[in-house]
Amino acid sequence: IGAINTVFRNDVGALVATNTDAGGFYGPIADIPIAGETAVVIGAGGAGRAVLFALAQADIGEVVLVARNGLKAAGLLAHFGLKGKVIGLDARLPDAALLVNASPLGMVGQEALEIDLSPLPEHTIVYDLVYAPIETALLKAARMRDLETVDGLEMLVGQAAIAFELFFGVAPPDDGEDALRALLLT
Numbered sequence: 001i002g003a004i005n006t007v008f009r010n011d012v013g014a015l016v017a018t019n020t021d022a023g024g025f026y027g028p029i030a031d032i033p034i035a036g037e038t039a040v041v042i043g044a045g046g047a048g049r050a051v052l053f054a055l056a057q058a059d060i061g062e063v064v065l066v067a068r069n070g071l072k073a074a075g076l077l078a079h080f081g082l083k084g085k086v087i088g089l090d091a092r093l094p095d096a097a098l099l100v101n102a103s104p105l106g107m108v109g110q111e112a113l114e115i116d117l118s119p120l121p122e123h124t125i126v127y128d129l130v131y132a133p134i135e136t137a138l139l140k141a142a143r144m145r146d147l148e149t150v151d152g153l154e155m156l157v158g159q160a161a162i163a164f165e166l167f168f169g170v171a172p173p174d175d176g177e178d179a180l181r182a183l184l185l186t
Contacts, residue, residue: 001053003046005159008166018166021050024159025129026058028150029098032125035059038096042066042089042113043103044073047129051102056080064094093119099142101128106136113138117145124148129155134185157181 004017025047039060041051044067055063063084067073073086093099099120105113107130115138117126126142131152139149157177164172 001049003049006163006166008163019050020159020162020166021047021155022054022057023162024155024157025051025100025127026054027158027161028154029125029127032098034097036061037098038062038064038094039098039100040064040066040093040096042099042101042105042115044069044076045103048102049076051100051129052076052080052082056082060098064096066091089115093117095119095121096124099124099126101130101136101138104130106130106138108132117141117147120145120147122146125150128152131156131184153181153184156184 001019001022003019003021006020007015007017010016035058037060039055041048041055041063044065048065052063060082063077063082065073065077065084065086066089067086068089070086077084077086093116101113103113104110106128113136125148126138127150128136128138129152130136134151134153139151142149157180160180161172161177
């Protein structure tokens, strides 16, 4: 991925650095068959890198990367060995099984994410990594179309579960995700 967000001691006491972003992102959609499908990813920054890494591992068919810097975005597709293309924020969305907002657009204090979801088919899953606010305009628009949605808190809780297991050597309690989500929403 090219970034570290978790450091822990392994069995022999050595420090190990890793990143929980890709696993945290992928957890909520792991049971959804996306291999061979098309995904649209908005954003070519750090979160976008994690999403692209996860999608490459999931054997996604094609990625349409929506980005301001086309050259940087094309480089990321190549870096992760993904088939696809780069389009601008004003381009029409293609038919896709998954749409991921991996940009800060729509987050509190950031510009709004203005995107037309009408080209997406009814089976598209809309996943917004933003969690402040938890109910983004993107998710509201997707729900208005009866599209399945995943909010950014799902990724955050997934990252926490991975980090917990790395730190303590055991999986978090089964009821831990709901409790953590409730705490984060207060």
